[in-house]
Amino acid sequence: MKPGKTLPSTITIFGAKGDLTRRKLIPALYNLYTDNHLPPVFTINCVDFLAEDEAAFKGDLLAGINEFSRKGKANDEQWATFAKQIHYLQGDFTKAETYVELKGKVGAFEKQGTQSCTRVYYFATSPRFIEIIADALYEHRLCSRESLDRIVVEKPFGTDLASAKKLNRFLAKRFSERQIYRIDHYLGKEAVQNIMAFRFANYVFEPIWNKRFIDHIQISVAEQVGVGKRGGYYDSSGALRDMIQNHLLQLLCIVAMDCPAAYKAEQIRDAKTWVLKNVKHYTPTQVFKNVVRGQYTAGTINAAPRAAYRKEEQVAPDSNTETFVAARLYVDNERWRGVPFFLRTGKSMPVQSSVIVIQFKDSPHKIFKDDMVPNRLIISIQPELEISLLFESKVPGLQMKLKPVEMDFTYQEAYKETIPEAYEALLLDVLQGDATLFMRADQIEAAWKVVMPILDAWKKNPDKQLYKYKSGTWGPAAANAILKPNAKEWFTLSSNGVARKKDNMRIA
Incomplete structure (x- = not known):
């Protein structure tokens, strides 16, 4: 983990009702919060198409923390404080009014303090929404500050070389390279x-x-x-x-x-x-x-x-x-x-x-x-x-x-x-503007x-x-x-996941 505190931050998750948010993102953010790695002032806007009562939505997130967090069940007092910073926004990713409402929430949060605020937009969505959301963020000037605003894009980044190049060109017209965090959770392990x-x-x-x-x-x-x-x-x-x-x-x-x-x-x-x-x-x-x-x-x-x-x-x-x-x-x-x-x-x-x-x-x-x-x-x-x-x-x-x-x-x-989860390390890096573990x-x-x-x-x-x-x-x-002549067979773990074969990689 990187030392020091991050600036006040607005974290927006598109695809908030998805499995990634429930299993990985919210448990990671909660653990960062309980370990004092999140800034003292932050807010989490959760955006999804589905209608949802905010209390029920938070209850589902809590269940996800209790099931998937490396720390086990959430502390009642810490969860109550953390949950106050979570807000659910029902919105269609393809509609302008979704981003108008989001901009209002981001603006209201930032007016509360005197410091500049970091804005992070996490695309926890199907790849078909990447360009739609990115274009809307650009058009509504929600991600226009090169040093403070960032987007996080999950894999797959394209389906082949041509589509990856096309997506890179699309994003490059709207954001600087330093604003784009292409995430591979393996690098956070x-x-x-x-x-x-x-x-x-x-x-x-x-x-x-x-x-x-x-x-x-x-x-x-x-x-x-x-x-x-x-x-x-x-x-x-x-x-x-x-x-x-x-x-x-x-x-x-x-x-x-x-x-x-x-x-x-x-x-x-x-x-x-x-x-x-x-x-x-x-x-x-x-x-x-x-x-x-x-x-x-x-x-x-x-x-x-x-x-x-x-x-x-x-x-x-x-x-x-x-x-x-x-x-x-x-x-x-x-x-x-x-x-x-x-x-x-x-x-x-x-x-x-x-x-x-x-x-x-x-x-x-x-x-x-x-x-x-x-x-x-x-x-x-x-x-x-x-x-x-x-x-x-x-x-x-x-x-x-x-x-x-x-x-x-x-x-x-x-x-x-305790060993932090990969998403904890990667999310903290995004908040602090460190692109070391992300792909260019x-x-x-x-x-x-x-x-x-x-x-x-x-x-x-x-x-x-x-x-x-x-x-x-x-x-x-x-x-x-295909291993020959370098080896006879692949190095493997046994069925119990512990014992190793000692002799399966002698030179053939």
């Missing part, structure tokens, strides 16, 4: 932020963080859930757009970036964008040799039956949408040239986990016959926040016998402080350029190499093939 601290505050790793010492890198984000009620959206999106284009490529950037000149937003975003611009683009033939797509079929997870993707609600019965992607990518620069970055994500997998594995090259001089496992750095983002280093050690006894052991750092053991326009477009050759190849060959995998498994067997 504590363990993800710690990767940068781990890399650039510990010089012991910098000399070996390159192609000379690293054999390959795996970035794996497994989801135990299926598509659930998101079938309508997901069937037109798929895992490549939903996860690879944003979350996993952002993790790749943090792992692969060069050290910026300073811990400042633009220098850090420059370094990340440079990584994306150096990712090798594939020809159609190369796509099918380096990228594996899959779709889950019926199976079981935790002894409960799981329906096939094509049987999910609002999914076409003949859908070719991928729910799994494994890809081998290369960053073609001096630091990484020739080192494969393996990215994997999928739904209906055995456990929920996010893991980054840095596999070092094998020992050049084998003087011990049982020196079998190369050094390995494991960064676990979930379910446990942990960093561990695998190395060989002598087994106690009279003989020279080696055994791989792990040296662990876990947040739970090292710190007594050119970064968004560079990420789309990486995945567009893959999307185009799949579009031209919709049935080619769409592998099926049973729910509750780690994806199609073909995903292991």
